[in-house]
Amino acid sequence: xxxxxxxxxxxxxxxxxxxxxxxxxxxxxxxxxxxxxxxxxxxxxxxxxxxxxxxxxxxxxxxxxxxxxxxxxxxxxxxxxxxxxxxxxxxxxxxxxxxxxxxxxxxxxxxxxxxxxxxxxxxxxxxxxxxxxxxxxxxxxxxxxxxxxxxxxxxxxxxxxxxxxxxxxxxxxxxxxxxxxxxxxxxxxxxxxxxxxxxxxxxxxxxxxxxxxxxxxxxxxxxxxxxxxxxxxxxxxxxxxxxxxxxxxxxxxxxxxxxxxxxxxxxxxxxxxxxxxxxxxxxxxxxxxxxxxxxxxxxxxxxxxxxxxxxxxxxxxxxxxxxxxxxxxxxxxxxxxxxxxxxxxxxxxxxxxxxxxxxxxxxxxxxxxxxxxxxxxxxxxxxxxxxxxxxxxxxxxxxxxxxxxxxxxxxxxxxxxxxxxxxxxxxxxxxxxxxxxxxxxxxxxxxxxxxxxxxxxxxxxxxxxxxxxxxxxxxxxxxxxxxxxxxxxxxxxxxxxxxxxxxxxxxxxxxxxxxxxxxxxxxxxxxxxxxxxxxxxxxxxxxxxxxxxxxxxxxxxxxxxxxxxxxxxxxxxxxxxxxxxxxxxxxxxxxxxxxxxxxxxxxxxxxxxxxxxxxxxxxxxxxxxxxxxxxxxxxxxxxxxxxxxxxxxxxxxxxxxxxxxxxxxxxxxxxxxxxxxxxxxxxxxxxxxxxxxxxxxxxxxxxxxxxxxxxxxxxxxxxxxxx
Numbered sequence: 227x228x229x230x231x232x233x234x235x236x237x238x239x240x241x242x243x244x245x246x247x248x249x250x251x252x253x254x255x256x257x258x259x260x261x262x263x264x265x266x267x268x269x270x271x272x273x274x275x276x277x278x279x280x281x282x283x284x285x286x287x288x289x290x291x292x293x294x295x296x297x298x299x300x301x302x303x304x305x306x307x308x309x310x311x312x313x314x315x316x317x318x319x320x321x322x323x324x325x326x327x328x329x330x331x332x333x334x335x336x337x338x339x340x341x342x343x344x345x346x347x348x349x350x351x352x353x354x355x356x357x358x359x360x361x362x363x364x365x366x367x368x369x370x371x372x373x374x375x376x377x378x379x380x381x382x383x384x385x386x387x388x389x390x391x392x393x394x395x396x397x398x399x400x401x402x403x404x405x406x407x408x409x410x411x412x413x414x415x416x417x418x419x420x421x422x423x424x425x426x427x428x429x430x431x432x433x434x435x436x437x438x439x440x441x442x443x444x445x446x447x448x449x450x451x452x453x454x455x456x457x458x459x460x461x462x463x464x465x466x467x468x469x470x471x472x473x474x475x476x477x478x479x480x481x482x483x484x485x486x487x488x489x490x491x492x493x494x495x496x497x498x499x500x501x502x503x504x505x506x507x508x509x510x511x512x513x514x515x516x517x518x519x520x521x522x523x524x525x526x527x528x529x530x531x532x533x534x535x536x537x538x539x540x541x542x543x544x545x546x547x548x549x550x551x552x553x554x555x556x557x558x559x560x561x562x563x564x565x566x567x568x569x570x571x572x573x574x575x576x577x578x579x580x581x582x583x584x585x586x587x588x589x590x591x592x593x594x595x596x597x598x599x600x601x602x603x604x605x606x607x608x609x610x611x612x613x614x615x616x617x618x619x620x621x622x623x624x625x626x627x628x629x630x631x632x633x634x635x636x637x638x639x640x641x642x643x644x645x646x647x648x649x650x651x652x653x654x655x656x657x658x659x660x661x662x663x664x665x666x667x668x669x670x671x672x673x674x675x676x677x678x679x680x681x682x683x684x685x686x687x688x689x690x691x692x693x694x695x696x697x698x699x700x701x702x703x704x705x706x707x708x709x710x711x712x713x714x715x716x717x718x719x720x721x722x723x724x725x726x727x728x729x730x731x732x733x734x735x736x737x738x739x740x741x742x743x744x745x746x747x748x749x750x751x752x753x754x755x756x757x758x759x760x761x762x763x764x765x766x767x768x769x770x771x772x773x774x775x776x777x778x779x780x781x782x783x784x785x786x787x788x789x790x791x792x793x794x795x796x797x798x799x800x801x802x803x804x805x806x807x808x809x810x811x812x813x814x815x816x817x818x819x820x821x822x823x824x825x826x827x828x829x830x831x832x833x834x835x836x837x838x839x840x841x842x843x844x845x846x847x848x849x850x851x852x853x854x855x856x857x858x859x860x861x862x863x864x865x866x867x868x869x870x871x872x873x874x875x876x877x878x879x880x881x882x883x884x885x886x887x888x889x890x891x892x893x894x895x896x897x898x899x900x901x902x903x904x905x906x907x908x909x910x911x912x913x914x915x916x917x918x919x920x921x922x923x924x925x926x927x928x929x930x931x932x933x934x935x936x937x938x939x940x941x942x943x944x945x946x947x948x949x
Contacts, residue, residue, distance in 0.1 A: 234280035237273060238309035239905060239926045239933070246270045249529045250277045252495060256487060256526035258472070258519055259497035262553050263545070263852035264536025264819070267497040268297075271468050272304040274495050275318065278466050279310065285317035287465040289486070291326060293474045297817065298322050301470060319462075323479050327443035331435070331450070333460050340437040345383050348439045352379050355424035363419055367404060371416045374676060375665040376658075377631060377756060383439070384507070385417040386424060390445035391476040391509035395425070396452075441478070441508075448481040458485040465491055471817070472498025476509030484522060497531070501549050504813055504846050506839075536819055537561040537855050539888035543881035545852055548844070548872065558896040559912065560889060562857040563878060567864040571772070571827070572779060574861055575607035578826050579615050581859045582807055585822050589913060592618065593805035594821035598812045598850045600833040602630065603768040605809050608826065610776055613797050618806035626809075628795045629655060632753070632766045633773060634662035638690065639720070639743065640788055643727035647687035649792045652799065656683060663693060666752055668716040694721050716752050723747045736787030737778035744770060761837045812850035821912070823854035828862040828870040847872045856912050905933040908946035918946060 231251055233242075242250060246266070249259055250273040261267045275288055292298045298320055305315045319326070328341070342348050356372050363370055372378075389395045389411065399407035408418040430436050435446060450457050467486050469475075475483075475498070487494045496519075500512040519526055532552045534542050538559035546553035566581065568574040578597060585595050597619075599605055606627040612619050627633055638659040641647035650656050657680050664671065671679075682689055694717070723746035730739055744750075753766040777787055808820070825847075827833065834843035847870075851858060862869040896909070910918040910932045919925075921942050923932045934943050 233277060235273065235276035237276060240308060242273060243533055245529065245531055245533065246273055249495065250274050252527065252529065254527040255493055256519065256523040257495045257529060258515065258526055259495065259529050259531055261497050261499050261531035262534050263499060263502065263848070264534040265531040266535050267531060268301050268304045268470055269308065270531060271301065271470055271495065271497055272308045274468065275305060276308055276310055279314065283465055285314050287463060288318045289464045290318065290320045290468045292322050292470050295322060297470055323444045323482065324441065327447035327482060328438065330457065330461065331443055331446050334457065339435045342437055342439045348383060349379060351427060351437065352382055352424065355420050355427055358423040358427065359420045362423065367419070369415060373670060376661040377665040382417050382420055385413050386421040387441055388507055388509065389413065389421055391441055391478055393448060393477040396449065444478045444482060448478040451481055451485045461486065461489065464489065465493065467492055467494045469496040472496045472515060473500060473502045474505055474510050475514045480514055480518065487523065501845050501848050502816060504816060504842060504849055506842060536852065539885035539892065540882060541854060541858055543885045544876040544878060545848060547877040547881050548875045549848060556892050556895065558889065558893040561854060564857065564859045566859060566861045568861055569864050571607050571775065574826050575611035577861055578608050578824055579611045579617065581824050582617060590821065591805045592807045595824065596808040596810060596815065596820040596853065597824045597826065598810055598815050598853065599826060600812060600835065601765050602811060603765050603772055604827050606769065606772040606776060608809065612807065613794050619809050620806045621809045626798050627769070628791065628798065629658060630769060631662040631665060632769050634659045635666040636740065636743065637791065638663040639724060639727060642691040642724055643730070644732065644788055645688065646788065647690045653684050655795070656687065660693065665756060666749070667720045668752065694724065716748070719747050730784065732785035733783045736780065736782050736784045737774055739784045740777055741774055764837065812846050815853050816849050819853050819855055821855050822857040823850070824859045824861070825850055826861040828860055828873060829868050830870065833870050834872065844872065905935060906940060906947060908932045908934065908943060910946045918943065
C-alpha cells in the first residue's frame with residue numbers, strides 16, 4: 227500500500243488482499259484486471275466504486291456495465307455487501323450494455339421503440355422479413371431456402387445477432403454480389419438476405435428503430451457512434467466507468483466502451499478472464515483483453531487477481547497447470563477431485579448416477595449438484611439412468627432429450643403409425659412435435675397455416691397424420707427459387723416411411739424398427755441440410771445414435787418403447803417436492819457455481835471436440851471445472867489412450883502435492899484471522915453449513931466463511947468460534 231495514498235473506503239466484512247487494494251486505489255485512465263475464475267471480480271469492482279464514493283465522487287457520475295441482467299443484480303448486491311448504503315447504490319447507474327444503449331438511443335428515438343426481450347416476440351417480424359426476401363429475390367437468386375418452422379427461425383435469429391454483435395453488417399460489400407457478401411461474412415445466403423430485409427423493416431428504411439430484439443440497442447448505439455453522429459456528447463458526465471466479465475466483450479460493446487472512455491475526465495476499470503472466452507458466436511474474443519485495449523489505450527495498466535474464493539488449493543492448482551498461469555486459493559477448504567473411469571456410454575451414465583448418490587449419502591442436497599456436459603447429445607443416457615434411479619433432475623435452459631427436435635420428429639412418426647398421439651399429454655410438446663415434423667420433413671408452410679394446424683392438432687390429436695396430406699405452400703411465380711429437389715425428396719421419403727411403419731408389427735424390437743426408420747427418412751442427410759454447421763449436424767446424429775442405443779439396451783418392443791418414452795416424459799414433467807440435480811451444457815454454466823460438479827464423457831472426440839477450435843475447447847473445460855466449490859468428479863474412459871487430453875494437462879499428481887502444503891498453510895492462517903468489527907467468524911466446515919445456518923449464522927460471500935454478529939448469544943456456536 228502506498229502510504230501517501232491510503233484507502234479511504236473500508237469495506238464491511240472483508241479484508242481486501244494486496245491485489246484487491248491495488249485495484250481499489252487505481253488512478254490510471256484505463257485499468258484492466260486480469261482475473262481468474264472465482265477471484266471476486268465483482269466484489270473488487272465494488273471496492274473500486276466504494277473508494278470513488280469515499281473520495282467524494284457523486285453516485286450519478288459512476289456507470290457500471292454488465293452483459294446480463296443476472297450479473298447486474300449480483301453487482302448491486304456486492305455494492306451493498308461491502309457496506310455501501312442501498313440509497314446510494316440506487317443512485318449509481320448499474321446497467322447492462324443493452325439497458326444503457328437503449329437509454330442513450332432514446333435520446334434520438336424518443337421512447338416509442340418496442341422492446342422484444344425474448345426471441346419468440348420477434349417471430350412475426352422474422353416471418354415478414356422472409357416474405358420480403360422471397361418477393362425481392364425470387365427468380366434472381368439461386369438456392370433461396372425460406373422456411374417458417376422453428377428451427378429455421380431460430381437459426382436466422384442467431385445469424386442476424388452474430389452479424390450485429392461482430393459489427394459484420396457494417397462491412398463494405400457495396401461492390402460484391404449477394405453470394406460473395408454472404409461467403410465473406412461466413413453466413414448462409416438466405417439468412418444474409420433475410421437479415422438485410424429484417425433490418426430494413428426494423429429500422430423503418432432508415433427513419434429509426436421500430437422495435438429492438440436482444441442486443442439490438444447495443445448494435446444501434448455502436449452504429450450511431452461510428453456513423454458521424456454526435457451522440458457521445460450527450461452522454462451523462464461519467465467520471466468512472468466499470469465493466470464486469472470483460473471476456474464476454476464483442477465489437478459492438480467495445481465501440482460503446484471506447485466512446486465512454488474517450489470522454490476527457492472518464493476513468494475506466496474492467497475485469498475479465500481471457501480463459502473464459504467461450505461465446506465466439508456472439509462475437510466474444512480474447513483479442514480485446516490481449517490486444518485491442520492495448521492498441522486503443524497504450525498507456526493502460528494491468529492488475530492481476532490471482533486468488534480464487536470459490537474452491538480450495540487442489541482445484542486452484544490443477545487449473546493453474548491446465549492454463550499455465552498463476553492461480554492461488556487461501557481458503558482452508560479441501561476441494562476433492564475424484565477421477566472415475568467407465569467402459570461404455572451406459573457405464574458412464576451409471577457411474578454418474580453413483581456419484582450423485584454418493585453426494586446425497588454424504589449428507590448433501592441434490593440441488594447442490596450439477597452434471598455439466600459438453601453438448602446436449604450426451605445427456606440421454608444420463609437422463610435415462612437418473613429416471614431409472616428415481617432421482618429428479620432439471621435441464622434449464624437446455625431441453626431434456628425427449629423435447630429435442632430430432633427426437634420429437636421420430637416421436638411424431640411413431641405417434642402416427644401407432645395412432646396414439648393422444649399419449650403425448652403436454653400441449654406444448656404436441657405443438658413442438660408438429661414444428662419438428664415440418665422441419666425434418668423439409669416442408670414449407672405459411673406461418674398462419676402452421677398456427678392454424680397446430681390449434682387443430684391440440685383439439686384433435688388424431689389429425690397429426692393429415693399434416694402430410696397438405697400441399698406445400700409456395701407463392702405463385704416463385705416455385706423455381708423455392709423448389710429444391712433434395713428437400714422435396716425428403717417429404718416423399720417420410721411419407722413412404724410412414725406407409726412402411728404402418729405395416730410394422732408393434733411387437734418387433736424397438737431398436738430394429740427405429741434404425742430402419744432413420745435409414746428410410748435419411749435423417750442424417752436431412753440434418754446436414756437443415757443445420758449448416760457440420761458440428762451441429764454431428765450433434766443431431768449423435769443424439770439419434772444415443773436413442774438407438776437406448777432402445778437396444780432396453781430390449782423393449784416398439785409398443786413398449788413408445789409407452790416407456792411417454793412415461794419418462796411424465797416423470798420429468800411431474801411436480802417435484804424434492805430437490806433435483808441439474809443437467810446443463812457447460813457453455814450455459816458460466817457465471818454460476820455449484821458445490822459438486824460432475825463432468826462425464828471426458829474422452830477423445832467428445833471433449834475436446836475435434837471440429838472445434840482447441841483454444842475454445844480448453845476454455846470451455848476450464849469454465850466447467852471451475853464451477854465446483856467442494857467436489858469435482860471427472861469421468862473418463864478406462865482405456866487411458868481414449869481419455870481427454872485436458873486430464874493430463876491438469877497434472878493432478880504434481881498439483882495435488884503442492885495443494886496439500888497450501889491447504890495446511892491456509893488452515894493455520896484461518897486459526898487466527900483478523901475479525902472485522904461486529905463479527906465473530908466460525909470454523910464451520912462445508913458439511914456443517916446447514917447446522918450453523920439453522921442456529922442463525924450468516925455467510926460472508928466475499929470471505930467464504932460463516933459468522934455470527936457480536937450482539938448474538940455466542941454459546942450455541944462455541945465449538946466453531948475461532949480461538
